[in-house]
Amino acid sequence: MNTITSSLAANSSAIVLHTRKGTDIDNFQTTELSAYDIKAAQELKKKYSMAEFRTNFIPIYNCHGMTFASRRTAVFEGTEVRQILSEDEYEEIPLQQVSPGDVIIYVDERGDIEHSGVVISKPAPPLNVPLVVSKWGKGPEVLHSAYYSPYSVSDIHFYRITK
Amino acid sequence: MSIPTEIDSHEIDLVYLVANTPAFLYKHLRHNNSVQWMAAKFSIDELCRIYQELRTPSGRNNFPVSLSYAVITALSLKEYSVVSEVLRGLPVEGLDWGRIFLDIVLSQSIPTSQTVLTIPPRSAKSSRLDIATSTSDVIITRERR
Numbered sequence: 001m002n003t004i005t006s007s008l009a010a011n012s013s014a015i016v017l018h019t020r021k022g023t024d025i026d027n028f029q030t031t032e033l034s035a036y037d038i039k040a041a042q043e044l045k046k047k048y049s050m051a052e053f054r055t056n057f058i059p060i061y062n063c064h065g066m067t068f069a070s071r072r073t074a075v076f077e078g079t080e081v082r083q084i085l086s087e088d089e090y091e092e093i094p095l096q097q098v099s100p101g102d103v104i105i106y107v108d109e110r111g112d113i114e115h116s117g118v119v120i121s122k123p124a125p126p127l128n129v130p131l132v133v134s135k136w137g138k139g140p141e142v143l144h145s146a147y148y149s150p151y152s153v154s155d156i157h158f159y160r161i162t163k
Numbered sequence: 164m165s166i167p168t169e170i171d172s173h174e175i176d177l178v179y180l181v182a183n184t185p186a187f188l189y190k191h192l193r194h195n196n197s198v199q200w201m202a203a204k205f206s207i208d209e210l211c212r213i214y215q216e217l218r219t220p221s222g223r224n225n226f227p228v229s230l231s232y233a234v235i236t237a238l239s240l241k242e243y244s245v246v247s248e249v250l251r252g253l254p255v256e257g258l259d260w261g262r263i264f265l266d267i268v269l270s271q272s273i274p275t276s277q278t279v280l281t282i283p284p285r286s287a288k289s290s291r292l293d294i295a296t297s298t299s300d301v302i303i304t305r306e307r308r
Contacts (some may be wrong), residue, residue, distance in 0.1 A: 026260075037179075041176045044180065076184050108187075110190075114183060
């Protein structure tokens with residue numbers, strides 16, 4: 001396994017990660033998980049009781065690491081995600097055409113990408129909201145309604161690779 | 164050192180746990196009640212002392228990492244011209260997003276506009292303050308990005 005010491009984060013390492021066109025993607029793997037994190041995760045489960053928490057707390061990857069790096073590492077800058085979307089030739093899909101496997105991107109009011117995940121079920125009546133699997137920071141992977149999470153839902157986009 | 168009861172460290176821990184990016188963490192800590200309380204309650208020097216204590220081996224063992232980020236954010240809510248050099252000099256070793264977090268804090272704390280209010284002298288004949296109504300007078304504002 002190629003590992004390099006990350007200059008961006010303490011107590012962590014990075015792996016070689018590229019876009020389809022060969023551009024480096026900054027990332028790091030951290031193994032830090034404290035008793036406070038674990039306690040916070042218990043609070044998280046209570047706060048989002050309608051979601052299904054499918055894993056334990058895995059700090060080594062985050063949401064973008066799950067969506068774009070096969071759960072191997074954490075990608076922590078929204079600009080890197082935009083690079084991936086562009087260079088991997090993702091196309092935006094309207095909500096009406098969303099299907100399982102599509103990527104969901106959450107953008108905040110400043111235009112920063114703050115979360116990503118993978119669609120697991122089509123939007124269905126009456127609410128037309130897809131179900132999603134995503135990684136909540138250093139916490140667990142979660143199955144949840146697209147609009148039920150700690151992240152901004154004011155600007156959500158869906159993407160798919162079609163070529 | 165103990166955590167004051169005014170600080171809801173659980174809420175801060177929660178934000179830290181679900182943050183996928185340092186930008187998200189800073190955005191939410193800025194609006195966190197406990198962080199705003201710290202910014203109002205403590206001086207810059209006091210916040211620096213708290214931060215230094217949190218970063219000692221004892222501090223790292225006894226307090227969550229998220230509190231260090233909270234103190235940095237509280238510092239960022241102080242007057243930029245005074246605190247910017249302090250922030251630039253903060254040691255961030257051991258914080259997983261330390262340097263990037265500081266870069267975000269510094270870039271988002273810079274005031275984007277500043278104008279000057281000109282108040283005419285009080286008229287000797289008037290018992291009340293004459294309020295300037297000319298459109299050339301403006302009001303001091305300081306906006307954060």
